[in-house]
Amino acid sequence: MEIEVRDERPEDIPAIHALNKQAFDQEQEANIVDALRKNGAAKLSLVATLHGQVVGHVMYSPITIAGKHEGAALGPMSVLPQYQSKGIGSRLVREGNERLKQAGCLYIIVLGHAGYYPRFGFKPASQFGVTCEWGVPDNVFMLLVLDEARMRGVSGKSWYRSEFSSVV
Ligand SMILES: CC(C)(COP(=O)(O)OP(=O)(O)OC[C@H]1O[C@@H](n2cnc3c(N)ncnc32)[C@H](O)[C@@H]1OP(=O)(O)O)[C@@H](O)C(=O)NCCC(=O)NCCS
Structure with a gap:
């Protein structure tokens, strides 16, 4: 499969919305993505395309x-x-994480499948003394350190963008 991973473009926006809606079988995640983008909080938004069709997406905020x-x-x-x-999701995560590392980002947090994200180096955030604002199981709230030196001594409660709590 000739998958291309690249930055989202304005013309991808409807396809990204439809993709999130379909993959999650509900519209909330698609709406969160739209709200983050609209509010200037899309730190990185990548699409995976196959023959020009958007088949995968990841957003970082x-x-x-x-x-x-x-x-x-x-x-x-x-x-x-x-x-x-x-392997499309893996391509998106590897490219996104690498780009953020190159940009000097300190760490990446993910709230997601405990069987999936450890393969990219994520560990339970509790190992770093980092907690979630929501009551979630320990193993699904994970952190990947990108800059060890600057992460030394960093711990406490983490706070997502408010769109994650307010958008339905
Ligand atoms: C999760 C998701 C983005 C992964 O993308 P993908 O392209 O299928 O992932 P990859 O091909 O890179 O990796 C496949 C692995 O993901 C695992 N995976 C997919 N969905 C999973 C789930 N719900 N729980 C645990 N693992 C899951 C598969 O079991 C597979 O594991 P294996 O390699 O050990 O067999 C995709 O399955 C998806 O869109 N799911 C629905 C929406 C969702 O749950 N998003 C993530 C929220 S954290």
Whole structure:
């Protein structure tokens, strides 16, 4: 499969919305993506395309630990159901994480499948003394350190963008 991973373009926006809606089987994640973008909080938004069709998407937005240490929150992320388990999600995560590292980002947080994200280096955030603003199981709230030196001593409660709590 000739998958291309690239930055989203304005003309991709309807396809990204439709993709999130289909992959999550509800519209909330698609609406969160739209709200983050509209509010200038899409730190990074990548699409995976196959023959020009958007088949995968990931968005990263700002997140803070203890109200002051900014990093990136991975998600929502989605791949069209018929293209899942073909490595497209992995391509998106690897490219996105690498780009953020190159940009000097401190860390990435993800709230997601415990069996999926550890393969990219994510560990339970509790191991770093980082907690979630919502009551979620320990193993689904994960953190990947990108800059070890600057992460030393960073711990506390993390705060997502308010769109994650307010958009339905
Ligand atoms: C999760 C998702 C983005 C992964 O994309 P993908 O292209 O299918 O992922 P890859 O091909 O890179 O990797 C496939 C792996 O993801 C795992 N995976 C997919 N959905 C999963 C789920 N709900 N729970 C746990 N693991 C899951 C598969 O089991 C597979 O694992 P394996 O390699 O050990 O067999 C995609 O399955 C999806 O869009 N799911 C619906 C929306 C969603 O749940 N988004 C993420 C929220 S955290």
